[in-house]
Amino acid sequence: TVGAVAVDCTGNVACATSTGGIRNKMVGRVGDSPVIGAGGYADNFSGAVSCTGHGESILKVTLARHILSYMEQGKTAAEASELALQHMGVRVRGAGGAIVVSPSGQWAATFTTERMAWAAVEDSVLWYGLDPNE
């Protein structure tokens, strides 16, 4: 799965997610990626999210919208994504990751899997990582 979130210079946010699913999936199986509120969500009121990980788990907790609901309660992008991913781990034992950006430009890349390749550009500065806590 791949995804992107962005905020432009006028404060508008957007998200996109794209995937081939999981190897050997049943014909017709659809995971979280194309489902609004699960694989992605964007709202100028709270922010934009793109998710990756175990699709059925992400669907059950509507992960993207869950992260944004925490942000609407005042959590930072990093706190919100960590809390929502922890919730998914506890409730349905699913692992995954998310990238988040707020309308003010605050951002996070968080995951509970072994690794997630991510990159961000803020003010022309490139940030990137693969392993936890990078």
Place this chain on the structure above:
Amino acid sequence: MAAVIVVHGGAWAIPEELSKASVDGVKAAAREGFSVLKRGGNALDAVESAVRAMEDNNMFNAGHGAALNSEGEVELDAIIMDGRTLASGAVSSVKNIANPVSLARAVMEKTDHVMLTSRGANMFAESIGVVTVPTDALVTEYERNEWEKHKNYITGVMEDFNTKAHD
């Protein structure tokens, strides 16, 4: 305000031999998306551009390089959403499309619907002139080999979902 773009290339147990190419791929996609923002483009154009870059990169499980289903076929899913209007478009189980994210955007902009699936998504693609590609063009040798290796062990793969294998 300063524009920001963040991209991911999937959360899973990325093996060491794929790690450098994965990081290089997300860095290139982030730069591609940011170049759109830097030219004054909007957030929607930037995320589409960044995701297209990764769909075109064989390293990632989307577009070119996608995983194979139980019949050895490629079925692709994508979504795009505009936070300004809550407009959203998605496609699921679509075949022979190199850049599903752009087809999802067309669903958002050219139809009254939020998601089109399977044959309907492909019929819509054809109706708006989206070029199709042969399945083989989307499948890497690595993925074909991994699929051949694992196709008889679906139960094991399911049990391994949470530690190794993900969308």
